[in-house]
Amino acid sequence: xxxxxxxxxxxxxxxxxxxxxxxxxxxxxxxxxxxxxxxxxxxxxxxxxxxxxxxxxxxxxxxxxxxxxxxxxxxxxxxxxxxxxxxxxxxxxxxxxxxxxxxxxxxxxxxxxxxxxxxxxxxxxxxxxxxxxxxxxxxxxxxxxxxxxxxxxxxxxxxxxxxxxxxxxxxxxxxxxxxxxxxxxxxxxxxxxxxxxxxxxxxxxxxxxxxxxxxxxxxxxxxxxxxxxxxxxxxxxxxxxxxxxxxxxxxxxxxxxxxxxxxxxxxxxxxxxxxxxxxxxxxxxxxxxxxxxxxxxxxxxxxxxxxxxxxxxxxxxxxxxxxxxxxxxxxxxxxxxxxxxxxxxxxxxxxxxxxxxxxxxxxxxxxxxxxxxxxxxxxxxxxxxxxxxxxxxxxxxxxxxxxxxxxxxxxxxxxxxxxxxxxxxxxxxxxxxxxxxxxxxxxxxxxxxxxxxxxxxxxxxxxxxxxxxxxxxxxxxxxxxxxxxxxxxxxxxxxxxxxxxxxxxxxxxxxxxxxxxxxxxxxxxxxxxxxxxxxxxxxxxxxxxxxxxxxxxxxxxxxxxxxxxxxxxxxxxxxxxxxxxxxxxxxxxxxxxxxxxxxxxxxxxxxxxx
Amino acid sequence: xxxxxxxxxxxxxxxxxxxxxxxxxxxxxxxxxxxxxxxxxxxxxxxxxxxxxxxxxxxxxxxxxxxxxxxxxxxxxxxxxxxxxxxxxxxxxxxxxxxxxxxxxxxxxxxxxxxxxxxxxxxxxxxxxxxxxxxxxxxxxxxxxxxxxxxxxxxxxxxxxxxxxxxxxxxxxxxxxxxxxxxxxxxxxxxxxxxxxxxxxxxxxxxxxxxxxxxxxxxxxxxxxxxxxxxxxxxxxxxxxxxxxxxxxxxxxxxxxxxxxxxxxxxxxxxxxxxxxxxxxxxxxxxxxxxxxxxxxxxxxxxxxxxxxxxxx
Numbered sequence: 001x002x003x004x005x006x007x008x009x010x011x012x013x014x015x016x017x018x019x020x021x022x023x024x025x026x027x028x029x030x031x032x033x034x035x036x037x038x039x040x041x042x043x044x045x046x047x048x049x050x051x052x053x054x055x056x057x058x059x060x061x062x063x064x065x066x067x068x069x070x071x072x073x074x075x076x077x078x079x080x081x082x083x084x085x086x087x088x089x090x091x092x093x094x095x096x097x098x099x100x101x102x103x104x105x106x107x108x109x110x111x112x113x114x115x116x117x118x119x120x121x122x123x124x125x126x127x128x129x130x131x132x133x134x135x136x137x138x139x140x141x142x143x144x145x146x147x148x149x150x151x152x153x154x155x156x157x158x159x160x161x162x163x164x165x166x167x168x169x170x171x172x173x174x175x176x177x178x179x180x181x182x183x184x185x186x187x188x189x190x191x192x193x194x195x196x197x198x199x200x201x202x203x204x205x206x207x208x209x210x211x212x213x214x215x216x217x218x219x220x221x222x223x224x225x226x227x228x229x230x231x232x233x234x235x236x237x238x239x240x241x242x243x244x245x246x247x248x249x250x251x252x253x254x255x256x257x258x259x260x261x262x263x264x265x266x267x268x269x270x271x272x273x274x275x276x277x278x279x280x281x282x283x284x285x286x287x288x289x290x291x292x293x294x295x296x297x298x299x300x301x302x303x304x305x306x307x308x309x310x311x312x313x314x315x316x317x318x319x320x321x322x323x324x325x326x327x328x329x330x331x332x333x334x335x336x337x338x339x340x341x342x343x344x345x346x347x348x349x350x351x352x353x354x355x356x357x358x359x360x361x362x363x364x365x366x367x368x369x370x371x372x373x374x375x376x377x378x379x380x381x382x383x384x385x386x387x388x389x390x391x392x393x394x395x396x397x398x399x400x401x402x403x404x405x406x407x408x409x410x411x412x413x414x415x416x417x418x419x420x421x422x423x424x425x426x427x428x429x430x431x432x433x434x435x436x437x438x439x440x441x442x443x444x445x446x447x448x449x450x451x452x453x454x455x456x457x458x459x460x461x462x463x464x465x466x467x468x469x470x471x472x473x474x475x476x477x478x479x480x481x482x483x484x485x486x487x488x489x490x491x492x493x494x495x496x497x498x499x500x501x502x503x504x505x506x507x508x509x510x511x512x513x514x515x516x517x518x519x520x521x522x523x524x525x526x527x528x529x530x531x532x533x534x535x536x537x538x539x540x541x542x543x544x545x546x547x548x549x550x551x552x553x554x555x556x557x558x559x560x561x562x563x564x565x566x567x568x569x570x571x572x573x574x575x576x577x578x579x580x581x582x583x584x585x586x587x588x589x590x591x592x593x594x595x596x597x598x599x600x601x602x603x604x605x606x607x608x609x610x
Numbered sequence: 611x612x613x614x615x616x617x618x619x620x621x622x623x624x625x626x627x628x629x630x631x632x633x634x635x636x637x638x639x640x641x642x643x644x645x646x647x648x649x650x651x652x653x654x655x656x657x658x659x660x661x662x663x664x665x666x667x668x669x670x671x672x673x674x675x676x677x678x679x680x681x682x683x684x685x686x687x688x689x690x691x692x693x694x695x696x697x698x699x700x701x702x703x704x705x706x707x708x709x710x711x712x713x714x715x716x717x718x719x720x721x722x723x724x725x726x727x728x729x730x731x732x733x734x735x736x737x738x739x740x741x742x743x744x745x746x747x748x749x750x751x752x753x754x755x756x757x758x759x760x761x762x763x764x765x766x767x768x769x770x771x772x773x774x775x776x777x778x779x780x781x782x783x784x785x786x787x788x789x790x791x792x793x794x795x796x797x798x799x800x801x802x803x804x805x806x807x808x809x810x811x812x813x814x815x816x817x818x819x820x821x822x823x824x825x826x827x828x829x830x831x832x833x834x835x836x837x838x839x840x841x842x843x844x845x846x847x848x849x850x851x852x853x854x855x856x857x858x859x860x861x862x863x864x865x866x867x868x869x870x871x872x873x874x875x876x877x878x879x880x881x882x883x884x885x886x887x888x889x890x891x892x893x894x895x896x897x898x899x900x901x902x903x904x905x906x907x908x909x910x911x912x913x914x915x916x917x918x919x920x921x922x923x
Contacts, residue, residue, distance in 0.1 A: 001698040003691040003711045003727070044753050044785045254719065293909070321909055338886060338902035348880030349916060350909065389890070395823060401787075439753070 045441025067469030083117025096477025098554030102163035160554030177208035212550030214302025227297025228267035266294030316353035346392025359413030372408035410479030418512035418564030421453035427476035482558025524580035539568030653684035671700030705735030811841035845875035
């Protein structure tokens with residue numbers, strides 16, 4: 001009889017062994033996972049009746065299939081995302097890419113831009129380059145790939161995208177982040193774009209992720225913030241066993257995985273001030289947002305959290321504390337990450353934040369926040385007090401338990417059933433293919449999560465009905481939200497790692513009313529009115545919506561504001577606080593329309609295509 | 611004569627509970643030095659003495675088994691397993707020997723193999739409470755919570771009213787979200803522990819946390835206060851006490867508790883964070899900023915993102 005181990009002990013075992021044994025004797029400090037990410041303790045594997053992990057199971061046979069996968073019918077399935085090799089031995093192959101919904105040709109219908117990854121072979125011209133895709137909305141439920149004609153192929157290792165009108169000409173431009181030089185695709189107003197990133201001074205290099213646009217200094221021009229992730233050298237990649245990275249950052253639950261992000265050198269973030277002449281100035285250091293510690297930035301969002309008309313800046317960092325910068329209204333932003341409570345979750349622990357969203361989900365007039373995290377960790381919902389104080393309410397809100405085994409990326413507050421309460425959508429997918437070979441209670445491909453807002457800060461998970469979009473297991477990364485069909489329902493476009501995208505069409509059976517508002521700024525407000533706050537009162541309910549750009553994971557959603565109105569067919573009042581702080585009030589609007597509201601002449605018109 | 615005497619002692623040692631109980635060393639004229647070393651838990655020196663002995667008496671199975679045990683206690687699980695393998699060539703292992711082997715695997719965080727040998731241990735001796743208990747803990751660690759509950763219940767049959775097993779039963783129930791049963795088990799473990807001279811803070815801590823998570827901080831508070839009383843050096847206990855007081859709006863008391871937590875675990879981030887939050891709630895913004903600055907400084911350095919539970923490091 002031999003008791004000798006059948007395998008060599010893990011090299012990562014460097015802790016006091018006898019101490020571990022006595023941990024066995026009781027107590028809650030048990031089963032830390034360690035490795036390259038910050039996550040919670042290994043939890044109980046939750047499985048369904050067919051022994052599938054809940055991340056790829058737990059479906060119901062009946063119910064309202066609130067989303068349907070219409071990818072193929074819409075003509076999006078021919079394009080595929082691709083990045084690196086299937087084995088996923090490098091962190092660069094795990095991140096995936098984002099998606100933007102924007103109306104590039106101003107025909108009143110949302111178009112779709114999907115960012116692609118790349119491979120080492122493609123980058124070194126040993127294989128055909130991969131390209132991102134621009135899909136034009138045909139107004140009939142289908143889309144046409146117009147990438148090449150538009151000149152937005154971005155044959156680089158793409159990560160994220162935002163759509164914003166940086167030159168304030170009324171036509172949305174695209175900023176695409178890459179591993180390598182970024183792109184600023186200026187909209188030529190004729191269906192084509194020109195990359196002006198180099199001239200504009202925003203091409204950077206390195207590893208850029210989820211950008212955001214906002215007018216932080218109130219000069220009427222959109223500025224640009226770009227988080228930096230980590231230093232990465234393709235010539236000396238951080239492979240397990242390589243001497244470029246600590247081996248204990250290359251494991252998860254004792255299993256060898258790709259290395260990082262811990263152990264990699266983090267890279268700084270960048271704030272670019274828009275000079276108004278087609279160029280930008282890097283003001284990261286003087287504004288106070290340069291990220292001196294080198295946290296692993298993945299997501300960012302300019303959003304006015306204290307209602308003073310100047311946007312704060314949120315940065316979601318992977319396995320390091322998040323940033324919340326207070327806008328001091330003098331061109332500087334002050335780090336109040338820990339003061340606000342946003343740096344960490346309610347347990348005081350930094351999370352592997354992938355995505356971020358902000359919305360008034362309690363209809364209190366103040367914004368709350370949501371962030372996405374790794375598996376073995378709950379997704380975080382923060383209640384906001386309007387004074388830059390945030391409290392983690394994930395457990396009491398009812399999203400913590402179910403969300404824990406999921407590895408979530410994109411996140412959005414969407415009122416999918418138009419009842420006037422903003423619901424919460426998470427797009428999910430693991431980074432380790434090894435998840436399917438382990439009893440971790442999670443899976444590589446995962447179904448999305450939709451939590452229905454039932455009021456008073458509480459949420460219920462929406463059933464994943466078999467055959468519906470919520471029962472699709474995906475390798476989701478970026479996701480954007482918007483009314484793609486101009487039918488008064490919020491749809492979701494997901495960019496999946498290594499495969500076609502997914503278009504989830506909202507088919508909720510509800511019969512509630514709705515309204516959408518497209519805002520056109522003027523004067524000291526940027527043309528797209530990014531930063532505007534809108535308060536809609538109808539049926540005794542007052543809701544808030546903010547025009548934002550960025551957030552989710554590396555993505556950019558419908559710039560039009562959407563409000564579910566429940567049973568109210570008439571809107572009593574719309575109050576708009578424009579980015580230049582002027583206030584416009586509109587009374588008595590009929591529901592179930594898309595309105596275009598202009599700051600210049602205070603006009604309110606139906607969107608032509610509606 | 612010397613060999614026989616030593617082997618006789620070693621058999622008694624080998625039969626002793628394998629882990630957290632000190633083996634009783636009987637009189638052994640031939641090995642007083644080893645006896646003394648084991649008795650004083652001088653494991654490294656005992657290993658040396660046993661190696662010396664075995665170099666001359668390699669066929670003594672009990673000495674080999676004792677070497678395995680002492681190596682386990684000396685925190686050398688790989689060497690211990692080799693010693694046990696050698697010993698098994700000389701004599702079949704006992705239930706306690708299997709328990710010790712499993713303990714080596716626990717140290718190596720190889721819980722699957724630990725479970726394998728613990729199952730052998732309980733099959734060989736179904737009245738071995740330590741083996742049942744460790745089996746439950748191992749299964750808990752393997753996320754086999756139903757099996758763990760069964761093992762803890764076996765342990766309680768063999769050793770009734772054992773607060774340790776009952777408390778761990780609560781942990782397994784809590785993992786399975788069987789909250790009422792978990793709460794009941796913690797409560798029972800606390801009651802059974804009343805008779806013990808040395809109080810274990812853990813059931814109080816876990817029961818307090820469980821009750822707080824159900825939205826009843828006021829009801830949780832006495833348990834956390836008792837936990838702090840029983841474990842005054844445990845930063846996690848003080849942190850959770852402070853958080854609960856903060857939830858109750860008793861900010862100044864929260865600050866006191868959280869200051870204790872920060873002093874007990876100065877390099878852990880969460881106590882500083884929660885202390886900062888308590889200061890902020892109390893309107894003491896300057897002190898809050900100081901704490902947040904500490905957290906920021908600690909982050910990414912040689913700090914801990916979790917607060918240690920020092921009763922169970």
